[in-house]
Amino acid sequence: MHQPEYRDLATGEFILPWSYLHVIKDYVDMVSHLEAMPEARVVVNFAPILLEQIEEYARQVNGYLRNGSQIQDSFLAALVSQNVPENQEERLKLVKDCLRANRERQINRYPHFKKLAEMTEWLDHHFDALSYVNSQFIHDILVWYHLAWMGESIKLNDSRIMHLIEKGSNYNQHDRTELMQIIGDLLSTVLQRYKVLARRGQIELSVTPYAHPIMPLLLDLQSTHEAMPNATMPDMESYSGGKERVEWQIEKGLQIFKRFFGYKPKGCWPSEGAISEQTLKILANYGFDWTASGGSVLHNSFNLVENDNSPGMHYPFRLNKIKTAIFFRDDGLSDLIGFEYSKWHADDAVSDLIHHLENIAAHRPDAVVSIIMDGENAWEYFPENGYYFLSTLYNRLTNHPVIELSTFSDCLKPKDKIKPLYKLVAGSWVYGTFSTWIGSSDKNRGWDMLGDAKKTYDSALAANQLTEKQVQEADIQLAICEGSDWFWWFGDYNPGEAVSNFERQFRLNLANLYKLLGQEPPAYLALSFTQGSGEPAMGGAMRPGFEH
Numbered sequence: 001m002h003q004p005e006y007r008d009l010a011t012g013e014f015i016l017p018w019s020y021l022h023v024i025k026d027y028v029d030m031v032s033h034l035e036a037m038p039e040a041r042v043v044v045n046f047a048p049i050l051l052e053q054i055e056e057y058a059r060q061v062n063g064y065l066r067n068g069s070q071i072q073d074s075f076l077a078a079l080v081s082q083n084v085p086e087n088q089e090e091r092l093k094l095v096k097d098c099l100r101a102n103r104e105r106q107i108n109r110y111p112h113f114k115k116l117a118e119m120t121e122w123l124d125h126h127f128d129a130l131s132y133v134n135s136q137f138i139h140d141i142l143v144w145y146h147l148a149w150m151g152e153s154i155k156l157n158d159s160r161i162m163h164l165i166e167k168g169s170n171y172n173q174h175d176r177t178e179l180m181q182i183i184g185d186l187l188s189t190v191l192q193r194y195k196v197l198a199r200r201g202q203i204e205l206s207v208t209p210y211a212h213p214i215m216p217l218l219l220d221l222q223s224t225h226e227a228m229p230n231a232t233m234p235d236m237e238s239y240s241g242g243k244e245r246v247e248w249q250i251e252k253g254l255q256i257f258k259r260f261f262g263y264k265p266k267g268c269w270p271s272e273g274a275i276s277e278q279t280l281k282i283l284a285n286y287g288f289d290w291t292a293s294g295g296s297v298l299h300n301s302f303n304l305v306e307n308d309n310s311p312g313m314h315y316p317f318r319l320n321k322i323k324t325a326i327f328f329r330d331d332g333l334s335d336l337i338g339f340e341y342s343k344w345h346a347d348d349a350v351s352d353l354i355h356h357l358e359n360i361a362a363h364r365p366d367a368v369v370s371i372i373m374d375g376e377n378a379w380e381y382f383p384e385n386g387y388y389f390l391s392t393l394y395n396r397l398t399n400h401p402v403i404e405l406s407t408f409s410d411c412l413k414p415k416d417k418i419k420p421l422y423k424l425v426a427g428s429w430v431y432g433t434f435s436t437w438i439g440s441s442d443k444n445r446g447w448d449m450l451g452d453a454k455k456t457y458d459s460a461l462a463a464n465q466l467t468e469k470q471v472q473e474a475d476i477q478l479a480i481c482e483g484s485d486w487f488w489w490f491g492d493y494n495p496g497e498a499v500s501n502f503e504r505q506f507r508l509n510l511a512n513l514y515k516l517l518g519q520e521p522p523a524y525l526a527l528s529f530t531q532g533s534g535e536p537a538m539g540g541a542m543r544p545g546f547e548h
Contacts (some may be wrong), residue, residue, distance in 0.1 A: 001027055001375040002047035002212050002271075002298045003491070004485035006505070007056075007072075009477060010512045014073035015505055019053040023185050024386060026376040031193045031536045032153035033390045038202060039398040041405040042195060044375070045206045045269040045464040048256035050478070054187060055260075061184035065177075076183075079146060080176050081473060082483025084138045088130040095138060096121045098145040102380040107147040108400055112168040136170065139401045141169045146179055151186075153385035158182065172429065195261055204407035206267035207257045209249035211479040214437050216276035216426045218242040218249075218482065223276045223426040223445070227300055231439035234447040238352075240454050249479055250286055266409050267291065271484050272436070273329065273372070273429030277319065282426065284324040290316065291324055292372060294545050295331040296432025300425040314367035316411060317421040325418055327408055333357075338373050339537060339544060342381040342487050344378040346388040354403070360404050368411050377541040430543045437487040441532035446490050446506065449529075450481055453510050457491055460517040470516060477513045481506070499532030 001387045014020075034040055057076075067160070071077040078084075078094060082326050085091045099117055101107055108114045120141065121127055123459035146288045147155075147165055158176055209215060216223045219242045224231050239245070251266075257265060266289040270279060273293040283291050298313050316325040333356055333482075339351035360367050377384035397405050411417065417471070430436045437443060457478055460466055468475065486506035487500050506527075511521040 029151035037394040101334040152385040210252035212271040224354040227433040230232035234444040236451040278425035294325040294429030297427040298328040442490040493534035494532040499542040
């Protein structure tokens with residue numbers, strides 16, 4: 001589970017709503033499936049910066065419900081606001097934002113919501129008609145948007161949500177406040193639910209560096225060339241002080257994890273499965289028992305060594321004398337869930353996956369098959385948010401005579417399962433390369449902008465011109481700028497709205513850093529430097545493990 005920092009830390013305002021929306025839809029559904037199937041064993045990873053956002057949303061929503069204090073997410077606040085925007089452009093933006101959902105699975109599923117969506121699209125082409133749109137229309141579409149983003153486990157078990165769906169229209173202030181109460185409850189309890197399962201030993205919780213950076217690139221930009229020898233690179237040759245920044249991100253991540261869950265995790269999922277030999281050594285220095293990456297990284301590494309006795313990919317590996325074991329994702333099986341099974345009947349999809357696993361077991365009975373994927377992005381493409389697929393999957397796997405669900409730490413207990421790895425090619429779980437984050441003109445431009453800000457940060461610290469509090473604030477702001485998600489979206493092959501939203505926030509983050517350092521932001525931060533116009537699979541939020 002991971003989302004970047006969506007707040008403008010200078011104002012505290014959440015710019016985009018994805019963190020709380022994924023809580024009420026995906027994170028509550030995922031834990032609900034596990035609670036319903038105590039025999040299941042799963043590894044769950046939380047990015048620390050997401051944990052902080054969930055906590056802050058819960059604090060703000062509960063503050064609103066208790067004493068009417070402000071919710072600093074204008075979109076969520078609009079759900080319960082008694083007023084609607086008077087400005088027609090603001091009004092149009094608000095209702096259009098209520099269309100940011102899967103059209104087939106989330107909007108068209110509900111006739112009332114579908115009708116409101118069609119009316120909104122008509123208004124988009126008849127701007128003058130907005131003056132005739134009353135507050136009830138806006139209140140209704142806001143309610144429906146949040147109902148559509150509600151987890152299936154809530155829709156099936158919460159009578160209040162059932163009533164709101166059945167009512168269909170003319171939602172009043174009581175209805176909207178009740179929906180906000182449900183959202184507040186989910187935000188307040190979701191992390192505790194995972195914590196309880198971890199205490200029982202049913203799930204293993206792991207951590208990511210604080211703000212989800214691509215560690216190998218911070219350590220050595222030129223590691224890009226290990227899997228992409230012809231990649232064009234940013235103007236800067238290296239990221240200044242990258243090793244210190246990686247260590248800061250890991251230490252801060254562990255600090256946040258311990259605050260929420262009370263202990264140090266045994267495993268670290270490196271952001272986007274991005275790994276290199278230098279990264280692995282640092283993870284070992286921090287005492288992690290295991291880490292993981294993409295199957296394409298292992299294939300690239302195998303190709304460096306002439307070895308006809310390769311054990312295959314379905315094992316944990318250890319690189320030379322480095323203590324931290326590495327698990328490699330079965331890209332084919334993981335991508336079937338991420339990209340294909342949403343189009344299948346749940347029973348057929350689960351049968352197909354189990355058939356593949358049985359074939360692996362027939363050839364290698366001791367195999368460890370790592371299925372690794374986002375905890376949030378696939379499910380909106382499935383009917384009912386993947387509810388029937390996931391419940392069927394956990395049920396059949398826990399009752400299977402041959403297949404055993406496990407955690408990575410438990411897989412390391414039989415020491416003879418760990419296989420030797422002699423070389424490791426730097427790469428990620430996307431294509432086995434870093435091409436999603438570097439190597440194109442727009443992504444490289446982002447790195448150069450980040451590099452300029454880092455030099456300003458270095459100069460400010462060297463001049464000893466900041467207070468201890470200012471240094472702490474600058475460290476966090478820099479960490480956010482180092483996050484992977486901004487670079488993910490740079491490029492014209494991505495959807496236009498997503499590119500604009502993320503590159504705008506990246507520039508805002510950099511500008512905020514300069515201001516914290518007491519410097520005027522460069523003029524170029526006022527100008528957009530990348531635009532999108534593409535239509536990638538699944539909206540671009542997920543990418544397969546290998547290029548097709």
